[in-house]
Amino acid sequence: xxALLAAELRRAWSRRLVRVVAIAAFLVIAVAAILTAVNxxxxxxxxxxxxxxxxxxxxxxxxxxxxxxEDQLPPGETMKEFCDDAVRLSSFLPNNEFHLFGLxxxxxxxxxxxxxxxxLLGASLVGAEWHAxxxxxxxxxxxxxxxxxxxxxxxxxxxxxxxxxxLLAILxxxxxxxxxxxxxxxxxxxxxxxxxxxxxLRAGAAASFASVIGxxxxxxxxxxxxxxxxxxxxxGVVEQLIRGLRPAWQPALLGENMAxxxxxxxxxxxxxxxTPSTAAIVVACYTAALLAVAGLxxxxxxxx
Amino acid sequence: xxxxxVEGLRKEYRxxxxxxxxxxxxxxxxxxxxxxxxxxxxxxxxxxxxxxxLLGLVRPTxxxxxxxxxxxxxxxxxxxxxxxxxxxxxxxxxxxSGRRNLELLGRLQGIGPRAVTAMLERVGLAERANDAVKxxxxxxxxxxxxxxxxxxxxALLILDEPANGxxxxxxxxxxxxxxxxxxEGRTVFVSSHILSEVQHVADRVxxxxxxxxxxxxxxxxxxxxxxxxxxxxxxxxLQAGLRALAEAGLAATVETDHLRVxxxxxxxxxxxRALADRGLYLSELRRDxxxxxxxxxxxTSDEAPSP
Numbered sequence: 001x002x003a004l005l006a007a008e009l010r011r012a013w014s015r016r017l018v019r020v021v022a023i024a025a026f027l028v029i030a031v032a033a034i035l036t037a038v039n040x041x042x043x044x045x046x047x048x049x050x051x052x053x054x055x056x057x058x059x060x061x062x063x064x065x066x067x068x069x070e071d072q073l074p075p076g077e078t079m080k081e082f083c084d085d086a087v088r089l090s091s092f093l094p095n096n097e098f099h100l101f102g103l104x105x106x107x108x109x110x111x112x113x114x115x116x117x118x119x120l121l122g123a124s125l126v127g128a129e130w131h132a133x134x135x136x137x138x139x140x141x142x143x144x145x146x147x148x149x150x151x152x153x154x155x156x157x158x159x160x161x162x163x164x165x166x167l168l169a170i171l172x173x174x175x176x177x178x179x180x181x182x183x184x185x186x187x188x189x190x191x192x193x194x195x196x197x198x199x200x201l202r203a204g205a206a207a208s209f210a211s212v213i214g215x216x217x218x219x220x221x222x223x224x225x226x227x228x229x230x231x232x233x234x235x236g237v238v239e240q241l242i243r244g245l246r247p248a249w250q251p252a253l254l255g256e257n258m259a260x261x262x263x264x265x266x267x268x269x270x271x272x273x274x275t276p277s278t279a280a281i282v283v284a285c286y287t288a289a290l291l292a293v294a295g296l297x298x299x300x301x302x303x304x
Numbered sequence: 305x306x307x308x309x310v311e312g313l314r315k316e317y318r319x320x321x322x323x324x325x326x327x328x329x330x331x332x333x334x335x336x337x338x339x340x341x342x343x344x345x346x347x348x349x350x351x352x353x354x355x356x357x358l359l360g361l362v363r364p365t366x367x368x369x370x371x372x373x374x375x376x377x378x379x380x381x382x383x384x385x386x387x388x389x390x391x392x393x394x395x396x397x398x399x400x401s402g403r404r405n406l407e408l409l410g411r412l413q414g415i416g417p418r419a420v421t422a423m424l425e426r427v428g429l430a431e432r433a434n435d436a437v438k439x440x441x442x443x444x445x446x447x448x449x450x451x452x453x454x455x456x457x458x459a460l461l462i463l464d465e466p467a468n469g470x471x472x473x474x475x476x477x478x479x480x481x482x483x484x485x486x487x488e489g490r491t492v493f494v495s496s497h498i499l500s501e502v503q504h505v506a507d508r509v510x511x512x513x514x515x516x517x518x519x520x521x522x523x524x525x526x527x528x529x530x531x532x533x534x535x536x537x538x539x540x541x542l543q544a545g546l547r548a549l550a551e552a553g554l555a556a557t558v559e560t561d562h563l564r565v566x567x568x569x570x571x572x573x574x575x576x577r578a579l580a581d582r583g584l585y586l587s588e589l590r591r592d593x594x595x596x597x598x599x600x601x602x603x604t605s606d607e608a609p610s611p
Contacts, residue, residue, distance in 0.1 A: 007411040016399055133395030136361060137452070140389045141412045143360045143380040303361040 001151065004142055008155035017124050018159060021117050025167050033174035040098035040183045048186065051092035055187060059087045075273060076266055089187030098183030101192075103175055104199050107168055111203035111262045114167065118160040118207035119231050122214030125156050127224025136303055149219070149295050156215045157208040164207035168200040198264055202276070206262045209287050216290035220297050257282040305373055307460050307491045308335035308358065313367035315353050315515075327353040329515035331367070335493055335508075340486035342502035342523075343495040345512030346604060351495040352392060354512075355464050359389055372460060385413055388458035390466060394449020398438035402429050402448050405437060410455055419455065427451040443474040450481065461485060463494045467501050479505050499600050513604040527599055535572050537563045537579070538588035545584050552578035564592055 012018065043051065061067065062083035073082055090099035129135045142148055179185045218227035239255045250256055251272040260267050260279035267274055274282075310333040316324045328350040335341045345351050356362035358369055360377035369376040374383040396405040406420045424433045427447040437445065446466065453461055466482070467475045475498075482505045486492050496502050502509060503523065510520035519526055539545050542558050549556045554574060555566040565575050569591040579586060 003411050003414060007408050010411075011397075011408055014400060014404065132397060133393070134397055136391055137395045137409070138412075139361055140359050140387075140391065141384065141409055141456075143377065143384050302356070302363060304356070 001147055004147055004151040005154060008151040009158060012125055012155040012159045015125065015128070017128075018121060018163070021121060022163055022167070025113075025117065026170065029167065029171045029174060033171075033178055036098050036175065037178040037182050039096075040178060041096050043093050043097055043184065047094060048184075051089055052187070054092040055087065055089045058092075059083055062087050074266070076275070084189040090184065093184060098175070098179050099187075100176060100179035100183065100185045101188060103172060103179075104192075104195050106175065107172065107196065107199040107203060108263050110168060110171060111199075111206060114164050114203055114207045115210040115258065115262075118164065118211040119214035120228060121160055121163075122156045122211030122216075123218035123227035123231070124214075124224045125159075125211075126152060126215050126218040127222070127227060130218075130222040131224070139303055145299050146295065149291075149298055153212055153215060153291060156211045160211035161204045161208040165200055165204040168203055172196055172200065195264075199262075202262055202264055205280070206258055206283070209258070209283050212287050213290055216287070216294035219294040252282070254283065254286050257286075305337060306334045306370075307337050307372055308333065308341075308493060309368075309370040310334075310354065310358075311368040313354060313357060313369065314365045315350070315357060315362065316365045326515055328357070328364075331512070331515065331517055333510055333517060333520065335491065337491055338486070338489055339507035340482055340492045340494060340502075340505045342506035342509035343493060343512065344497070344499060344502060344509055344600060345495075346497055349497075349512040350515040351497075351512055352464055353515075355389070355391055355462055355495060358462060359384075359387075359391065361391065385456055386459045387462065388453030388456050388460070389462040389464075390449045390453050391462075391464050393468065394445055394452065396437050396445070396448060396452065399436055401434045402437055402440070402444075402451075403433040405448070406452055406455060409452055413456055415455055423451045423455050426454070442469040443471060443477075446470055446474065446478070450478070454485075459490060461490060461492045461494075463492065465496055466494060467496065467498060475501060511600055511603055518603045519599070534564050534566050534592040535569055535575060536588070536590050536592045537565055537575055537586055539563070539579065539584055539586050541584065544582070545579055548579050548582040548584055549575065552581075554578060562588070 063079055065079070067086060068082060070079060073079060088099075088101055090101050093099065129138070138148060139145070176185070214227055214231060217230050218224055221227055221230065235255055239253050242249050242253060248270050251269040251274060253269075256269055257274065257279040260269075260274050261276050261283055264276050266276065310331055313328050313331040313333075314326070315328040316326050318324055331350065331354060333354075343351055343354070353362060357364045357367075358371055358376060360380045363377075371380065372383045372386060374380065396402075397408075400408070403417075403420060403424060406423060407417060410416065410420050421430070421433070424430050427450055429444060429448055429451065432440065432444065437448065440448065446469070450463070450466060453463065463482075467478045470478060479501060482492050482494060486505065486507070494502065494506070506523055508520070508522050509526055510517050511526070512518070536559075537545065537556075538561070542561075542563055545563055546556055546558060549563070549565060552574065556563045567574060572589055572591075576586060576589065
């Protein structure tokens with residue numbers, strides 16, 4: 001099994017699409033960082049000092065309950081957490097500089113693209129094998145289909161997780177550099193970097209889930225394009241219809257749970273409060289169910 | 305011990321618009337250890353389906369299969385390391401180099417890069433080893449596929465149409481390779497619809513048509529097909545020749561433009577003497593050789609077109 005897994009990892013890393021996606025993503029990140037740098041002009045010392053005074057005054061007001069009484073806080077949130085989020089130094093600065101405070105939100109936003117890319121990679125990893133007929137060759141070397149499925153699933157998950165984390169780490173690093181040289185890094189709340197690291201790790205995990213979902217659909221349909229089509233039809237049509245026609249089902253939707261998991265913030269879905277960890281469990285259940293169907297299908301069907 | 309045993313194999317495929325297609329219909333087959341075994345049949349006879357069943361790729365509708373003594377598919381994980389195979393065209397990653405493709409497969413059985421290099425040399429691809437497979441010619445891809453099948457140093461090789469798409473030189477190359485492999489003590493089970501390709505290398509053959517085995521055995525036995533040995537005699541006056549041979553006690557028949565004389569080829573002198581004594585002279589005298597193609601066509605002549 002170790003040899004099979006090692007071979008699958010090598011095979012996955014060597015795929016041209018993985019490299020193309022990685023390079024394309026890197027270029028997009030680099031261009032975004034350059035544009036941010038070009039458009040960001042750091043505040044003067046005077047503007048910064050004024051902003052800090054205003055920020056401090058507003059933060060103290062908020063902590064005293066002037067913004068929101070303690071009994072109306074969102075469940076599970078402290079007054080400090082609420083105020084760290086509600087009162088930001090960037091709000092008191094002229095709007096012409098990049099503030100590092102926004103990095104976690106940027107990472108959350110970038111995660112959407114990462115998830116879509118991971119789904120494409122997962123579907124392609126297996127779809128290409130069916131297309132080229134290499135699955136037949138592989139099965140004449142390892143006949144235990146469960147092992148083949150598990151090794152390929154792990155390879156897809158690991159490749160997208162590592163790729164996702166590396167890309168987001170590059171994004172965070174470049175934006176920190178832009179903020180440090182041409183923007184603002186002051187006024188970051190306590191545990192800012194822990195929040196960033198948590199966001200990156202959650203995005204990497206979400207990419208893994210998405211790649212396994214893409215992989216499972218690709219394995220069932222034995223085709224990359226079909227897997228991508230089904231994935232986008234589900235997210236673009238089925239979930240939209242459910243949101244409109246059956247809002248009470250929202251807590252069960254994959255998209256909603258993925259979003260909550262990536263954001264790391266609890267949210268109310270219809271009447272249900274969904275925490276990031278519960279959302280992760282729901283996403284994992286979807287992934288496992290699809291993978292189980294793919295496994296049964298793979299075992300039962302002839303390889304012609 | 306037979307290396308391949310097939311008992312009552314049947315495989316049906318469901319059609320999308322209803323109904324079923326029978327690809328293999330109650331096939332029995334026994335392949336002994338060592339040498340080259342030809343598995344012959346026209347396109348659609350069920351050769352590839354049988355091979356896919358043997359390798360666990362396709363689930364039989366009915367029947368029992370054993371490979372190197374182990375049940376298929378249950379025992380395959382223990383025996384597959386000793387079985388090398390190509391099913392239809394060798395399927396390898398087109399954008400990876402030949403070396404990388406073999407290394408990835410070899411890794412599954414703990415086969416290292418040194419053995420891969422040796423194999424690439426053996427199949428004549430050492431110079432192109434680092435080029436992408438998509439740049440290979442059909443013959444090179446076929447050779448790489450054979451290299452992949454041989455990489456396990458298998459006791460049994462199952463090759464499905466290994467000469468498909470090859471030019472004449474490539475066909476000769478594959479034929480020589482099969483002969484060499486068979487003489488090394490391995491069993492080479494090779495399917496083909498190109499009969500001349502197999503006739504020269506196989507020790508035994510099975511002929512398949514419409515999913516059934518219609519003839520199996522040693523090549524010589526299949527070729528003789530119950531017919532006695534004979535010679536072909538060509539002369540101007542066939543009827544006169546026929547009478548002369550009958551007077552000499554030699555049985556003969558007129559076949560289009562020649563006579564077929566029922567006499568062992570080593571006794572062909574009896575024919576020349578009998579005819580010359582009566583002033584009849586031969587323009588040609590040769591051994592009446594049956595070829596596999598003729599036997600095959602006779603055996604499959606009632607074949608309906610494949611569904």
